[in-house]
Amino acid sequence: MLISPDSxxxxxxxxxxxxxxxxxxxxxxxxxxxxxxxLADVRVDPVTSVPGPEEMSGGLVEALIATxxxxxxxxxxxxGVGGWAAAxxxxxxxxxxxxxxxxxxxxxxxxxxxxxxxxxxLRTDLGEAP
Numbered sequence: 712m713l714i715s716p717d718s719x720x721x722x723x724x725x726x727x728x729x730x731x732x733x734x735x736x737x738x739x740x741x742x743x744x745x746x747x748x749x750l751a752d753v754r755v756d757p758v759t760s761v762p763g764p765e766e767m768s769g770g771l772v773e774a775l776i777a778t779x780x781x782x783x784x785x786x787x788x789x790x791g792v793g794g795w796a797a798a799x800x801x802x803x804x805x806x807x808x809x810x811x812x813x814x815x816x817x818x819x820x821x822x823x824x825x826x827x828x829x830x831x832x833l834r835t836d837l838g839e840a841p
Contacts, residue, residue: 721778721779721780722778722779722780722782722785722811723776723777723778723779723811723812724776724777724778724779724785724788724809724810724811724837725758725774725775725776725809725810725811726740726774726775726776726777726792726807726808726809726810727773727774727807727808727809727810728740728774728805728806728807728808729805729806729808730803730804730805730806730819731803731804731805732803733771733805734771734772736799736803736805737757737772737773737774737775738757738772739795739799740775740792740795741755741757741775743791743794743795743798744775744777744788744791744792744795747787747791749784749787749790749791750784750787750788750791752780752781752784753777753778753779753780753784753787753788754776754777754778755775755776755777755778756775756776756778757772757774757775757776758772758773758774758775758776759771759772759773785834785837785838786830786834789809789829789830789833789834789837790826790830792807792809792829792830792833793825793826793827793828793829793830793833794826796818796823796826796829797823797824797825797826797829799823800821800823800824804819804820805819805823806818806819807819807823807829809833809837810837811837811838814836814837814838816832816833816836816837818832
């Protein structure tokens with residue numbers, strides 16, 4: 712099911728990283744996406760874990776939520792995720808899971824070294840307005 716540009720509702724894209732330093736990697740990815748001029752109109756917010764009984768502040772970043780009001784920006788968001796993954800793939804092991812609604816795509820290993828392939832698969836599997 713492709714996302715309809717006429718729905719009027721913002722699209723919620725959840726990005727989850729696992730492996731190594733997932734918390735730090737999510738913070739790094741958020742900075743990468745926020746630094747992309749093409750994504751100036753896309754909100755990218757961290758989701759933090761609930762503080763434990765002995766913690767005074769919020770826990771680790773568990774995911775990023777990108778809120779996309781214009782479905783035409785999904786391609787730019789997916790390209791940004793692919794570019795960040797490729798830049799990081801050679802030096803650190805990361806698994807990326809991207810979810811839109813009930814659809815999900817997961818990448819790890821050599822697949823992350825191809826930014827265009829990552830963006831293409833996200834567009835194909837998660838849907839993008841034509």
